[in-house]
Amino acid sequence: MSETPGLQSSSRMHGGRVETLRHASACSACDMQLSVFVPPQAEQGPVPVLYWLSGLTCTDENFTTKAGAQRWAAECGLMLVAPDTSPRGEHVPDDPEGAWDLGHGAGFYVNATQEPWSANYRMYDYVVDELPALIEAHYPVDPARRAISGHSMGGHGALVAALRNPGRYRSVSAFAPICSPTRCGWGHKAFGSYLGDDRAAWEEHDACLLIERRGCELPLLVDQGDADGFLDAQLRPELLHEACATAGVELELRMQPGYDHSYFFIASFIEDHVRFHARHLGA
Amino acid sequence: MSETPGLQSSSRMHGGRVETLRHASACSACDMQLSVFVPPQAEQGPVPVLYWLSGLTCTDENFTTKAGAQRWAAECGLMLVAPDTSPRGEHVPDDPEGAWDLGHGAGFYVNATQEPWSANYRMYDYVVDELPALIEAHYPVDPARRAISGHSMGGHGALVAALRNPGRYRSVSAFAPICSPTRCGWGHKAFGSYLGDDRAAWEEHDACLLIERRGCELPLLVDQGDADGFLDAQLRPELLHEACATAGVELELRMQPGYDHSYFFIASFIEDHVRFHARHLGA
Numbered sequence: 099m100s101e102t103p104g105l106q107s108s109s110r111m112h113g114g115r116v117e118t119l120r121h122a123s124a125c126s127a128c129d130m131q132l133s134v135f136v137p138p139q140a141e142q143g144p145v146p147v148l149y150w151l152s153g154l155t156c157t158d159e160n161f162t163t164k165a166g167a168q169r170w171a172a173e174c175g176l177m178l179v180a181p182d183t184s185p186r187g188e189h190v191p192d193d194p195e196g197a198w199d200l201g202h203g204a205g206f207y208v209n210a211t212q213e214p215w216s217a218n219y220r221m222y223d224y225v226v227d228e229l230p231a232l233i234e235a236h237y238p239v240d241p242a243r244r245a246i247s248g249h250s251m252g253g254h255g256a257l258v259a260a261l262r263n264p265g266r267y268r269s270v271s272a273f274a275p276i277c278s279p280t281r282c283g284w285g286h287k288a289f290g291s292y293l294g295d296d297r298a299a300w301e302e303h304d305a306c307l308l309i310e311r312r313g314c315e316l317p318l319l320v321d322q323g324d325a326d327g328f329l330d331a332q333l334r335p336e337l338l339h340e341a342c343a344t345a346g347v348e349l350e351l352r353m354q355p356g357y358d359h360s361y362f363f364i365a366s367f368i369e370d371h372v373r374f375h376a377r378h379l380g381a
Numbered sequence: 382m383s384e385t386p387g388l389q390s391s392s393r394m395h396g397g398r399v400e401t402l403r404h405a406s407a408c409s410a411c412d413m414q415l416s417v418f419v420p421p422q423a424e425q426g427p428v429p430v431l432y433w434l435s436g437l438t439c440t441d442e443n444f445t446t447k448a449g450a451q452r453w454a455a456e457c458g459l460m461l462v463a464p465d466t467s468p469r470g471e472h473v474p475d476d477p478e479g480a481w482d483l484g485h486g487a488g489f490y491v492n493a494t495q496e497p498w499s500a501n502y503r504m505y506d507y508v509v510d511e512l513p514a515l516i517e518a519h520y521p522v523d524p525a526r527r528a529i530s531g532h533s534m535g536g537h538g539a540l541v542a543a544l545r546n547p548g549r550y551r552s553v554s555a556f557a558p559i560c561s562p563t564r565c566g567w568g569h570k571a572f573g574s575y576l577g578d579d580r581a582a583w584e585e586h587d588a589c590l591l592i593e594r595r596g597c598e599l600p601l602l603v604d605q606g607d608a609d610g611f612l613d614a615q616l617r618p619e620l621l622h623e624a625c626a627t628a629g630v631e632l633e634l635r636m637q638p639g640y641d642h643s644y645f646f647i648a649s650f651i652e653d654h655v656r657f658h659a660r661h662l663g664a
Binding site for chain 2: 109110111112113116163164167169231240318323325356357358360361362363365366
């Protein structure tokens, strides 16, 4: 392994370390920041990795500082990798009205084909290809043992990345994912902007449609709070439930009574998700 | 119990709830914000309380969103209360140069006697008297079972509050406390500004001098990272060790190899602190 590129900070945590990196991303045509948790077991040899995709308005920091996942990743011997949610920088186009659901902080994990987005907004390729290649070149990880998870927009991203790339991940989970972006306001706005009118492209980024068309062999765990203010209009877990039922796909969908959309919800159940992935990764 | 005053938000977490409150503080002559974690056991009857005092630049949010203490407080049945670190508001004086170690975010848990601070900067009385009275009036807590902890400036605040008020707390702990503010730069600046030249007043807010003069009957746990950039100039745990040795006070001082001053350090050991307090509180 070569030297870690662009190490911004390193702090000891739970016997391992939390690192922040910056690197020149080819996909995003800008510097991208990410956070990595290296568990203590990585000193003995390659460990499996859980990728985490965050939601609208987040950076790599939210999950790293708020979810408490490192406690369980250190116990199980899992590396955690949390990228940013979009390209960033003064030269990277943003929504002209400064909306929080488009542009910076809202890459939606697609490869934009429309202007002014197409030069930088390629978060799908970034997450599926460039990021794992970077991690696997610089950290002691086992490339055959990847898992992916995320929250809200990132739950959508995790599901789509896993569903479209059979064999690339061993398990997938999500907290309050946007289950069917072709059928909610956030998805319409983002896909319309980044992908234009090409409905076929939209459908390739809709977890429910992908499951109905291709099925899913992966272990699949979803937690959703029933007091989540975005539940009915944006997240729509009932569509994921229906898609899995139609396709004969096994889904563990847990409706959590009284929980909202915040990181307090994620922190409450992250232990279960880390253990779920660790089990399927043989960690 | 009367209705919770100024409830700003409530989120379910670990089977309990995280609440943010605002109230008109008599001590501080301004509105003060605080965070409370109510464990699930509070539905069955009064629970003990752990007060947490944060460090320089923090608000009530840092501990609440980053430390991960709720996981263990929910298991042990402890309420957590995290106040802000100073009075706030446009009418509340701040350091004219905007320094982060004086004024807003830097109350230092003393009662200021000097101008322009004396009308608002009374964090000692706020933490020791007004805050517990507020909590005990509105939440199902057992007033005979209080503990206190904190980080850095808040570690100093927790030690001093416990040492000066025998019988008020059952246990005290700290992460990287400012052990002897009469002998470090942060303390000189804050005490000089808030308390003026009155050295006797300074000494009443120095944990080491208090221990040497009055001893300490309370269980006392301190964690300190040995890669903490403030260790030698500001924190000086060796002075606490010496004071306890001189006074015959039992201190569990754990030097944690490789850990820095951040919340990643706190999150790594907060479980031990919550369990330590729970044990002494009979939770």
